[in-house]
Amino acid sequence: MASKTSTWNTKADLVPLEKDKAKELRARISKIKQAEVLRPGAVFVGHIPHGFFEPQVKRFFSQFGTVSRVRLARSKKTGGPKGYGYIEFECEEVAKVVAETMNNYLMFEKLLKCEFIPTERLHPKTFHGSNRKFLKPTRRSTAIRKHNKPKDAAATLQSAMRLASKNLGRKRKYAALGLNYDFSGYDDMAKKAKLQAASIVTPKVPKSEEEVKTTKQEPATLLLDSSDPEISFKTPPGVSKVKKIKKAAKKQT
Missing domain, CATH: 3.30.70.330 (RRM (RNA recognition motif) domain)
Known part of the structure; x- marks a missing residue:
């Protein structure tokens, strides 16, 4: 068929x-x-x-x-x-x-x-x-395209740090065997990638006093009635507790 x-x-x-x-x-x-x-x-x-x-x-x-x-x-x-x-x-x-x-x-x-x-x-x-x-x-072809894809600063830094970490482990292994292995190429690459990533990050602009005043809000208050012990309230974050105490009624003379 x-x-x-x-x-x-x-x-x-x-x-x-x-x-x-x-x-x-x-x-x-x-x-x-x-x-x-x-x-x-x-x-x-x-x-x-x-x-x-x-x-x-x-x-x-x-x-x-x-x-x-x-x-x-x-x-x-x-x-x-x-x-x-x-x-x-x-x-x-x-x-x-x-x-x-x-x-x-x-x-x-x-x-x-x-x-x-x-x-x-x-x-x-x-x-x-x-x-x-x-x-x-x-x-x-998919692997070639993925490998040749241009990397941004974050991906370049991650790759350089990974190579430097592997190179450090290799140095320790050779040192334990009594061999002198000194190759600083990956370390220099990691330093260069760090400087490149740091130059791209934009510094934070400090807010003015007026913006700080407008954004700053007073914390909300929650009144708790202590007369009824069976009722419990879950306080939301950023809310202050204020207990409301009822005065006892005066005895009639």
Whole structure:
């Protein structure tokens, strides 16, 4: 039995539309008059089922009109599709009809979400890289990109301190064996990283007297009635307790 990916390459396995849907769509597209200068139109497609990749999307939507470009959103780390993408048709009117007709169309237990996107709203890099085959990133390329990523001052300081700490442990091991090991390269690197990190930290500006007065608030007070010992109050932080003592009633003479 052939795999699912290989069967998509044959025309017989193209997913057809429902008869009523296909008839309505083709009738609306046939009414569109072909202009001398065609203006392209883009359609946003969401809720794309898994396994429906760029070649399948292009072949499926090509039955409605000429598809110029297709680009699906993919993860930069794994290369897996995110379930949405953009399709550019050669004719803008065809794109509008497809977006209106194919919206909420059930495909592989998912409702397609289609919306026409005007050219003015499209980002210049929406179809960037759509003319070449997508290659999934390998572990090697991911590791190289992560290793060569420029580090900030905090990451540089952390790396330098880690190397200096390992070098100190190495010195102690060699000293216990009676070997003279003196290498101060990592220590100098750590000192340089500390100076660089300290120069980036902005000093705190002291507040003025007016700001200190406005921000300083008097602590709240909580009145406690000591006449009823069964009731206990939990004092919130920053609140001072003040006991309220009731005077005993004078005896009548």
